Amino acid sequence: MTYVVTDNCIKCKYMDCVEVCPVDCFYEGENMLVIHPDECIDCGVCEPECPANAIFPDTEPSLESWLKLNAEYASVWPNISVKCEPPTDSKEFDGVINKFEQFFSPRPGQGDGGCEDGGPAKVQPVNGEPPGLGQDP
Amino acid sequence: MGHHGTADKFIATAQRPAENGAPTEDMIRDLVDRFYTRVRDDPELGPIFERAIPGDWGPHLATMRDFWSSIMLTSGHYKGNPVAIHRRVEGIEPELFGRWLALFDETCRELFNDDLATTFRVKATRIAESLTLALFYKPDRPWRRGTP
Numbered sequence: 001m002t003y004v005v006t007d008n009c010i011k012c013k014y015m016d017c018v019e020v021c022p023v024d025c026f027y028e029g030e031n032m033l034v035i036h037p038d039e040c041i042d043c044g045v046c047e048p049e050c051p052a053n054a055i056f057p058d059t060e061p062s063l064e065s066w067l068k069l070n071a072e073y074a075s076v077w078p079n080i081s082v083k084c085e086p087p088t089d090s091k092e093f094d095g096v097i098n099k100f101e102q103f104f105s106p107r108p109g110q111g112d113g114g115c116e117d118g119g120p121a122k123v124q125p126v127n128g129e130p131p132g133l134g135q136d137p
Numbered sequence: 138m139g140h141h142g143t144a145d146k147f148i149a150t151a152q153r154p155a156e157n158g159a160p161t162e163d164m165i166r167d168l169v170d171r172f173y174t175r176v177r178d179d180p181e182l183g184p185i186f187e188r189a190i191p192g193d194w195g196p197h198l199a200t201m202r203d204f205w206s207s208i209m210l211t212s213g214h215y216k217g218n219p220v221a222i223h224r225r226v227e228g229i230e231p232e233l234f235g236r237w238l239a240l241f242d243e244t245c246r247e248l249f250n251d252d253l254a255t256t257f258r259v260k261a262t263r264i265a266e267s268l269t270l271a272l273f274y275k276p277d278r279p280w281r282r283g284t285p
Contacts, residue, residue, distance in 0.1 A: 001263065001266060001267055002267070020207070020211045022207040022208065022213075022215045022216065023216075023217065023219060023220075024218070038271055039218070039220060039271075040267065041219060041220070041264045041267045041268060041271075042263045042264060042266065042267035043208050043260060043263070043264055044260070045207065045208060045211050049211065081216065
């Protein structure tokens with residue numbers, strides 16, 4: 001069992017979760033985070049910390065495709081354990097539906113040390129299906 | 138519990154959870170100290186732990202206080218990789234997690250009210266399941282890379 005990051009993280013990326021995770025199992029994409037299912041110990045600490053309510057236990061129904069996405073990108077994106085400033089337009093995207101189809105970026109984020117100058121890189125929307133994913137979450 | 142008379146007196150005054158039902162750092166300290174005393178005395182768990190932690194237990198107890206503080210109080214004190222650490226433990230078996238959980242629950246029930254003891258048990262059980270999966274059943278997990 002593991003927790004998974006889902007749609008509403010995309011372009012919100014508040015990152016409160018990474019500060020409280022005891023096992024540093026978050027990995028950073030350009031505009032969302034994912035959890036490494038083999039490193040998550042299912043402690044549940046991150047779930048209530050997420051201002052976007054984007055984190056769920058994988059026991060919730062219909063999360064298979066998100067679990068797959070988390071596992072796949074956790075193995076290629078860099079680890080993140082220190083919170084950076086969220087994107088300045090986070091709040092505007094909080095609650096927008098179907099963000100995956102519109103905005104998901106398969107590109108990696110900067111990981112730890114990437115936000116030393118005070119904020120993450122500006123994020124451009126990326127359309128199209130990410131490589132290796134058979135179905136949209 | 139007979140030989141813990143002074144501890145019991147202390148518990149009566151100091152072991153009250155905070156208003157929101159969460160434990161205090163002192164309560165976590167007592168839990169960790171008492172639980173690992175029990176683990177070291179246990180015929181099944183004792184030898185495994187003594188082999189894994191030879192010598193000074195101070196650092197391990199501090200780590201476990203940080204761990205439970207991170208879990209119960211989201212303090213962020215613990216940062217580590219328990220899966221990797223358990224993978225190196227000689228003689229570790231899935232059944233031992235059941236024994237561990239029983240002793241942990243027993244200790245929580247001695248120290249805390251029912252609600253708090255249950256909260257600890259639920260957390261510990263989920264973490265134990267997750268660790269056993271990661272340690273023993275990993276190749277069967279459907280989301281492993283390289284499997285369809």
